[in-house]
Amino acid sequence: MITYYAYPKCMTCRKGKSWLEQNKVEFNEIHIAENPPTKEQLAQMYQASGLELKKFFNTSGLVYRSLSLKDKLSTMSEDQQLELLASDGMLIKRPLAWDGKKVTLGFKEADYQNSWL
Known part of the structure; x- marks a missing residue:
C-alpha cells in the first residue's frame, strides 16, 4: 500500500492521484x-530514494521562497533540513508517494509506471 502525501488544490497531486486510481493502485491519501511526514519518516524516504535531500524541497512554493531557502540550504546540516521539511508540509515537493x-x-507518468505498477 502506498502512502500518498498530497495537497488537494495542487494540480500535479490531482494528476498523480488520478493515475493511481486509473491503474488501480491502492493508496492511502494524506493531506x-x-x-x-515526520522527520524520521522523511529520513527513511530520503535514504531509500537515492536522491539529494534538496530534491525533497518544493522550490517553487511560497514558504520556500519566503524563507530564502535557496541561499540557506547549502549551509544547513542534513538533520536541520529534515527538521525543516517535517515542520511544514508545504515545503515538501508533492505529491510524495512512499511504500x-x-x-x-x-508526478511523472514514467516514474509512476516504473515504481507503482
Missing part, C-alpha cells in the same frame, strides 16, 4: 499540509 521501500517525488 501533506495538515499531516506532513516503505520506494519513493517518488512529484
Whole structure:
C-alpha cells in the first residue's frame, strides 16, 4: 500500500492521484499540509530514494521562497533540513508517494509506471 502525501488544490497531486486510481493502485491519501511526514519518516524516504535531500524541497512554493531557502540550504546540516521539511508540509515537493521501500517525488507518468505498477 502506498502512502500518498498530497495537497488537494495542487494540480500535479490531482494528476498523480488520478493515475493511481486509473491503474488501480491502492493508496492511502494524506493531506501533506495538515499531516506532513515526520522527520524520521522523511529520513527513511530520503535514504531509500537515492536522491539529494534538496530534491525533497518544493522550490517553487511560497514558504520556500519566503524563507530564502535557496541561499540557506547549502549551509544547513542534513538533520536541520529534515527538521525543516517535517515542520511544514508545504515545503515538501508533492505529491510524495512512499511504500516503505520506494519513493517518488512529484508526478511523472514514467516514474509512476516504473515504481507503482
